Amino acid sequence: MFSRSPNVRTDEVLFRAVTGAFAILLIGIVAAIGLALISESRLSIAQFGWSFWQTDVWDPVAGEFGARPFIWGTLYSSVLALLISTPIALGIAIFISELAPASLKRPLVFLTELLAAIPSIVYGLWGIFVLVPAVRQLQIATPDWLRGVPLFSGPPLGVGMLSAALILAIMVIPFSSSVAREVLKAVPQSQREGAYALGATRWEAIRMALFYARTGIVGAIMLGFGRALGETMAVTMVIGNNPQISASLYAPQYTMAAVLANEFAEATNDLYLHALVEIGMVLFIMTLIINVISRMFIWSMGRQTRPRRALAHAPARSAA
């Protein structure tokens, strides 16, 4: 059936070289991202050093570049989003993998994947015209005694940290829950059977499975955190884009990704551009570290944790 090639050895070497070249290209792209970001932020690094991350004033016109408000906004919004999304994501993962009847599993998986598939820009549009007005109503309805608390102080603008955290939570849920579901799937059935045999209730058996899968679950939550850090469009559209450090959920703030989205194309001089790229570089490093740690957690659950259905992997990218 196959004509024998003149030299099997050459063929093998060639095959390995050609496919290997593409593989190296892929690794090269990741390395190039890091190098390009460092190279294009050198002016800002040289001029400001560490003070770039310790200054609160961001005034490009006056040549003042302090990036602390952006770091604050990114971390604060992501942590808040995680506080909201984690219990819900875990609940979904438990429901789908442990409780739902088989006929309900597939539709539910499809729906949560759909939640991940809706483009970020659509969430942003919905955020501007539906979520933000709703949040504004909530803020107006805040009783006076609560307004005294720093967490709820400020005028009822609608746009701000609360809107951003809510929309981020919605967008992160499908990621954390799908990884947590895969991790739970990898817990041996004998663990649950053992628990039942000892007279455990349903929840106690699930708790055993959760405990068995704890590193993978932590990995799933961290993966969601990495997503939240880099999420751009929806947050840009609802957070208010005001570089200030405030604990208030009602205050308009700013994130690293949002300042890039808004100001990058308009950066008028080299220093301004390099300052923005430096923000991008730090965002890259932050997500890199979070992702590596979370994957280590997920992998340490053992090779069997790797999704068995190959296509389960394809939707694992947020549309930002």
Add this chain to the structure above:
Amino acid sequence: MTRNHWRRAVSHVIIVLCGLSVVIALIPLALVLFYVVAQGITSLNLSFFTEMPKPVGEVGGGMANAIVGSIIVTLLGAMFAIPIGIMSGVYAAEYTGTRMASAVRFAADTLNGVPSIVIGVFIYSIAVLPVRRFSALAGGLALGVMMIPLIMRTTEELLLLVPATLREGALALGATRARAVFTVVVPAALPGILTGILLALARIAGETAPLLFTALNNRFFSTDVRQPISTLTVQVFIYATAPYRDWHRQAWAGALVLVTMVLICSLLARVATARMEKLHRG
């Protein structure tokens, strides 16, 4: 006895809470879909697809240039990403267990986690800054970089699913490794790989952030890959954040087009996956 009642009650409460969290997550999904359809359908008409944007203040017009632009940029990305994704996926599957294969897998997962806006910054610095011009090509590169890890992982995992007997049969017939891979193993996995590419395309066509300062935008109809180009997503962003009512209307129409595209692709992929699973089982 009371303790057992208590334990059972706790169990029931938590089961209810888990079900409740599913409902809580589905509420925003339903709300987003409802508003996009309700607002979009009244704004969507034929001229949305055939007409150019009208100047500020004039009502009407469409996004013809942005729709064509999105297609061009997405296809450019696919042309760039498909060869790299498939070939590196073949490498990772063929040399699975080697250090290099793990490195590629790690690089792909890392790339998958890089925020899309950072990929935009990267492409800006290598494809916009040196030539001092925003271009459709740069936008395509940015989307391509985002597609590579998706295609690579899908290819790798589907190739590993192909039964070893197929490959062994080819090798026994005297095929070389390259022959066996490209004429037997890859074709066997091809339907799945194509499904993965379809999903990746749908995902990437909805991207905005990496296009903001690579493809930028263009008020005019353009098919020149060396010039800035308008895309549906960037256009929706500009219209949504502008203070004009008619632009908001068009932004909703654009969102409806995007969501419809994503839905159709997801459903197609789902049908294809289900059919393949049946095939494997049967």
